[in-house]
Every structure is written in structure tokens, then in C-alpha cells.
Amino acid sequence: MEGGSRMSTIMAVQHLSAGYGRTTIINDQTLTIEAGVITGLIGPNGSGKSTLLNVMNGFRAPLAGRVLLKDRPLSTFNHKQRAAEIACLTQHPVAPEGITVAELVSYGRYCHSKGLGWLRRRDQISVTEAISTVHLTAFKDTLVSELSGGQRQRAFIAMTLAQNSPIMMLDEPTTYLDLPNQLETLALLRQLNQVHKKTIIVVLHDLNQAATYCDQLVCMTQGRVNAVGTPKAVLTHELLATAFHVSADIELNANTQRPQLTNCQPMAAVAQ
Numbered sequence: 001m002e003g004g005s006r007m008s009t010i011m012a013v014q015h016l017s018a019g020y021g022r023t024t025i026i027n028d029q030t031l032t033i034e035a036g037v038i039t040g041l042i043g044p045n046g047s048g049k050s051t052l053l054n055v056m057n058g059f060r061a062p063l064a065g066r067v068l069l070k071d072r073p074l075s076t077f078n079h080k081q082r083a084a085e086i087a088c089l090t091q092h093p094v095a096p097e098g099i100t101v102a103e104l105v106s107y108g109r110y111c112h113s114k115g116l117g118w119l120r121r122r123d124q125i126s127v128t129e130a131i132s133t134v135h136l137t138a139f140k141d142t143l144v145s146e147l148s149g150g151q152r153q154r155a156f157i158a159m160t161l162a163q164n165s166p167i168m169m170l171d172e173p174t175t176y177l178d179l180p181n182q183l184e185t186l187a188l189l190r191q192l193n194q195v196h197k198k199t200i201i202v203v204l205h206d207l208n209q210a211a212t213y214c215d216q217l218v219c220m221t222q223g224r225v226n227a228v229g230t231p232k233a234v235l236t237h238e239l240l241a242t243a244f245h246v247s248a249d250i251e252l253n254a255n256t257q258r259p260q261l262t263n264c265q266p267m268a269a270v271a272q
């Protein structure tokens with residue numbers, strides 16, 4: 001995207017409203033996602049990032065408006081068709097009791113198989129490759145319940161990889177990971193984007209990581225799409241103040257021209 005290459009819209013959110021019961025969280029918001037781009041969803045806690053993601057991946061129906069996937073309403077895709085297009089890693093994924101890493105990752109092949117538990121050779125290769133990509137080969141027969149938080153997160157990432165869908169949506173995939181594993185996960189997403197041309201939508205809280213690894217940022221504030229654009233365009237002093245209530249120095253990395261924040265402080269502390 002920063003290189004100015006031609007882009008095409010793969011998903012469109014049109015006049016979307018979404019919420020829970022009678023509570024509207026997102027009200028009449030519109031957004032387009034370009035194919036082959038890493039889009040970072042940023043915003044303070046409770047701003048509606050997960051709600052938006054869960055409507056965009058079809059887990060939650062809109063209250064109004066619609067989501068288009070490749071120009072077709074998402075609501076017209078059945079579960080398997082949707083899974084063939086979009087692989088999701090939710091914020092708090094739960095594994096069924098008593099399953100191993102390999103079994104969990106094989107669930108990612110569901111949309112390509114005739115049923116659970118019946119894996120063809122191609123499915124098995126995808127599962128093995130996905131486990132290897134996240135460096136869990138030594139744990140493939142370990143129960144998911146016996147993994148550390150970081151290992152478990154990587155097992156779920158492998159499950160989404162095995163799904164081999166052109167679009168990946170990940171809600172805070174770096175949660176529970178130590179810094180090396182955070183960076184490795186983000187580098188993996190970049191590799192999947194650059195080498196395998198995946199379109200990636202990822203919720204991130206670390207703004208420097210979002211600026212470094214995402215081509216486009218979408219900042220949510222109180223259920224509204226507050227800003228959309230390149231990290232340089234979105235991460236301004238004004239946005240930091242109005243959306244996050246922080247002040248910071250913003251420097252452009254000389255090589256990447258991506259913004260990096262230093263000296264972050266809560267606005268209240270600055271005012272003292």
C-alpha cells in the first residue's frame with residue numbers, strides 16, 4: 001500500500017450498526033478493506049474493535065447495514081463458504097477438553113473436508129506445515145490444556161493458518177505472548193501477507209507494533225471509525241489526544257517512514 005500499488009476492495013462495511021440486545025455499539029459506520037493489505041484495528045478499550053471484527057467475520061449479525069465480501073453480502077455465504085474465505089482468531093479462543101495440538105489445528109481444515117475427523121493427505125500436510133510454522137512440532141501430540149498461554153496462542157494461530165483462507169482476522173493475537181513471540185507472530189503475519197498475499201485484519205493495542213506491521217490503520221473510538229489511512233496519516237498528535245488521551249513524541253523511522261511513538265504520557269499527567 002505504501003508503495004502505491006493498485007488495490008481492489010475485498011470487503012466493504014456499509015452503513016453498519018451493531019450491538020448487543022437493545023444496546024447499539026456501532027452506529028452507521030462505513031469502511032472498505034483492500035485486498036492484500038494488513039489492516040490494523042486500533043482504539044481504546046471498549047471502542048468496538050471486537051464488535052466490528054465479529055460482524056465482519058459473520059460471527060455476529062448486523063443490526064443494520066451490511067458487510068460485502070467480494071461484492072457479495074456476507075449473509076449469503078453459508079458457514080463453510082465463509083470459513084473458506086475468512087480464518088478467524090477470536091480474542092479468547094477456547095479449545096474443547098482433551099484435544100491435542102494436532103487435533104486443534106486440524107479443525108482449521110473443516111471447511112476443506114467432508115467432515116470432522118476425516119483428513120485427506122493434503123489436509124494432513126497443511127496441519128503439519130501450520131504446526132511447524134508456529135514452532136510447535138515438538139508439542140503436536142501434547143494436550144492443548146497442558147500448553148503455556150503463549151504456546152496455546154500459537155496453536156490457535158496454527159489452526160487459522162491451516163484453514164488456508166485468503167483473509168485472516170485476528171483479535172489481539174499477541175496477547176499472552178512474550179516480546180520475542182509477539183514480534184515473531186507479527187513477522188509471520190507480514191510474511192503471510194507478502195508471500196501468500198493474505199489480506200489481514202488484526203486488532204492490536206501496541207501502537208508502535210501497529211505502525212510497524214500494518215499498511216492501513218483503522219482507529220475506533222466509541223463505536224465510530226474515527227480515522228482510516230496509513231500509520232503516518234492516522235497516528236497524529238491530535239488522534240493520540242482525542243482517541244487515547246495520551247501525548248507522545250512521534251518520530252518517523254528513517255528506513256520505513258513508519259511513525260514510532262516515544263515518551264507516551266497520559267494527558268492528565270501532561271496537564272499537571
Ligand SMILES: Nc1ncnc2c1ncn2[C@@H]1O[C@H](COP(=O)(O)OP(=O)(O)OP(=O)(O)O)[C@@H](O)[C@H]1O
Pocket residue numbers: 020025043044045046047048049050051052220
Ligand atoms: N457480549 C456482549 N454483550 C454486551 N455488551 C458487550 C458484549 N461484548 C462487548 N460489549 C460491549 O460493547 C462495547 C465494545 O466492546 P468491544 O469488545 O467491541 O470493544 P473493544 O474495542 O474490542 O475493547 P477491548 O480493547 O477492551 O477488547 C463495550 O462497551 C462492551 O462492554
